[in-house]
Amino acid sequence: MRLLARRTSIFITIIAFSFCGVISAQESVKPQHPEGKVTIDQDPRIEKLIAYKSELNKSNNDKRFRIQIYNGTLEGAEKAEREFTKKFDDISCNISFETPNYKVRVGKFRNRLEADRYLMKVRQEYPSAFLLQP
Template identity: 60%
Template sequence: MRILEYKKQLIISVFALIFSGITYGQTNVKTSQTDGKVNISQDERVEKLVAYKAKINKTDDEKRFRIQIYNGTLEGAQKAKETFNKEFSGIDSDIAFETPNYKVRVGKFRTRLEADRYLIEVKKEYPSAFLLQP
């Protein structure tokens, strides 16, 4: 019995040494190849288009139509924003302070038509909502 245990331990030890040598040996293999490089070839108009889009979005942000849904205290503004975010997910909303009131404004619409369409939906829940022009 004792010899059988020693044989099992010897076999397991040999396999462990062989496999550890193989796994460690993979890191020490010296090859003549250099590090890989990735070349991306794309039309130069793509870069111009991305730069143009970034420029438009950066400068055009203040010229967008907004919808104001609340005007009053800070607590009321936070509550209105929270309920709006629950009812209308996917539309930006923020709280602006203009002395002495807090105002909740939603959306950033590029065109008046888009803003009017969304205003109709918002007025069902917030009857006092109105459109702000840039």
């Protein structure tokens, strides 16, 4: 029985050493083409579409729907902003000043449907939140 165990261990050792030689031999192979080139064939109208979309996003930024969650003092506005960013980290939040109050407004939604959907989520935490269209 001992002889069989030795034969098996010797056989496994020989196989392991033979694979080590094969593995180290693969490192010395140099690639035939050191640089790769990618060519993209696309419709030229795609570039126009991307330029139009980026222009549209820049121009309509001030005419978007917003949600107001707070109206009052600066300390209260800062507190409301901190709490909102902890609870809803996926959307922007900022403080604006309109005499004599500070207002915390969130989001910049393109259409009323997006704004209403998000308003439903916000109203669970801030019941007095309402929708604005500047």
